[in-house]
Amino acid sequence: MEAVLEFEKPIAELESKIRELKRLSDGGGVNVVDEVARLEGKLEALMRQTYKDLTPWQKTQVARHQRRPHFGDYLAGLFTDYMPLAGDRNFGDDQAILGGLGRFRGEAVVVMGHEKGRDTETRVKHNFGMARPEGYRKAVRLMELADRFRLPLITLVDTPGAYPGVGAEERGQAEAIARSTEACLNLGVPVVSVIVGEGGSGGAVALAAGNRVLMFEHAIYSVISPEGCASILWRSADHAEEAATALKLTAQDLKRLKVIDDIVQEPLGGAHRDPAKAIERLGNAVAASLDLQSGKSPETLRDERRRKFLALGTAGVA
Incomplete structure (x- = not known):
């Protein structure tokens, strides 16, 4: 049901x-x-x-809805000639982050994103979209590939956060996330990042340090999940609704705070009610963002990206 x-x-x-x-x-x-x-x-x-x-907590529920489009749906709806690339050339292939080469409206690109899975079997396979270090090292490999061949990079973010398991920490989770974020910031090609569902913590930022950061109308993007925040501040996840409001995690809040650049409107009732229309709207928004970066030199793209993120949190500061 x-x-x-x-x-x-x-x-x-x-x-x-x-x-x-x-x-x-x-x-x-x-x-x-x-x-x-x-x-x-x-x-x-x-x-x-x-x-x-909708309240911030209700938007959190919509962002997590099981019928929202996933990475595989965006691939099928927006990209052609897709060739997946696997492995980090170091430890293994993490299935929480998928990516490869493809064409977006006829233009060659590198695309990557989080895949949560839709049923029990695929959720376990993709670890609920929570990447381990090898996932972020695979992301770095794909970013370097995009840079080497001058291909625009499109990233689709949908993760509760990076996987916090012991094995992941032993293999350098924090370092892998930092390297991925650094690689994203250093690219000399256009980077468009879209928060399509959940954007949780450093696990999201590692793929979202783009020239243009877009966000679906009912997506969320925050430093920690509402439940995690409530567990720390109130010692109980029962305060998740209150935490969601305090975190300012909605697209509307983040646009006002200049954390994101634009909001992609969802079909009436959310992306889960009309996935095809949601995918089409996302495609149009990504195309418009790529057009804004067309013709810019690698130096300009890097400089604009770095200035964009250095400016975060300085609004209203004398």
Whole structure:
């Protein structure tokens, strides 16, 4: 059964009524066209009102929705001639970060991103999108490849954070994240990064130090998850909703704070309700961001990127 978020229950009830009326109509003998039209109008109005006023915690739930598009969906919808590249040439191949060569609207690019998996089997395979050191070292390898062949880099971020396991720490998790962030900042090619779901901690920043940082309307991006923040500050994850508000993790907050450059509008009701339209809108936003960087020299791209991130947190400082 499809998961329904708590605040979506009134919407789900209306949708259920509409489906039932359509079923009766299909059975013949009952004309419910006018009633269905009335309920569909009511549904649209309810969805607009609900999604216009989402709290940060509700946006967190939407960002984690199991039916939101994943990395594989974006690959299928936006890229052609994709050739995956595996391994970090050091330890192994981490399945939480995937990437390779492809074409985006006819232009050769390097694309990479987090893959969470959709069911139990694939979530375990991709470690719920939480990369180990070899994932970030693979990312560095792909970034260097993009730089060597002068290919734009597109990164899609969707992770709760880097994997905190003992093995990952023993293999240099912090160093791997730092190297990935450094490699991203040093690239002489255009870099467009998009927070498509969760952007958690350094595990997200390692792939998101781009010239242009975009974010889906109902995505989240923060230094720590609301549950993690609540566990530290209140000693209980029960305060996650309060933490979500304090973290300023929504796209609207981060645009105002100049942490991100632009917000990609989601279809009414969130990307999980119309993945195809969400993917199309993301493609248009990425294309526009690449156009803004077209023709710039490697030195200019590096300088703009570094100045962008050095300026974070200085707004309003004399």
